[in-house]
Amino acid sequence: MRRAVRDAPGYSGRAMSRVIHVFRQPERFVAGTVGEPGDRSFYLQAIEDSRTVSVLLEKQQVSVLAERIAALLEEVARRFGDDRPGAAGDGTDLDPLAVPLEEEFRVGTMGLGWDADSQSVVVELLAVSEEEIDESVVLDDTEEGPDALRVFLSPTQAQAFADRAEKVVSAGRPPCPLCAEALDPQGHVCVRLNGYRRRTPVED
Structure with missing residues (x-):
């Protein structure tokens, strides 16, 4: 059994059992919704060059991810003595999701980490799976496991994502x-x- 790690716009090859969509320098990573308040579907969308990957998830998952990113940035600032990025304010990306909106998968498990080499927050979203997810699968290129979306964000990008996500969650009923x-x-x-x-x- 083999996996496919999609890490370049020109990726091609035969179908593999597992696909990990990797965005190392995303131009955009945002939360957004489709539908009216009370009946909204929540998405996260990553864009880099000609690639766009959108995943479906629950409102609560968006809220939890935003909170944990904010907490991670505070921890990184505390440990390494760097200033935490401020709120994006008027610079927050408020544009709608890119269309056509094609759902890659529904998110089941979420992972979050700090990559010291690239000084990046790493967000990993794993597809819903009927089988129990081993923790070793998260943020790892293991050969077996659910499909995943892995996004590397600078601290500023991560803060901007959290700011927008909070706005999206609170914009409902x-x-x-x-x-x-x-x-x-x-x-x-x-x-x-x-x-x-x-x-x-x-x-x-």
């Missing part, structure tokens, strides 16, 4: 001020009101 659950356009059964329906405020 507004939370109920009483129970913090998401409000639906037609209203919301609030547990703090003993099951009475709380109407969504009408926006101008």
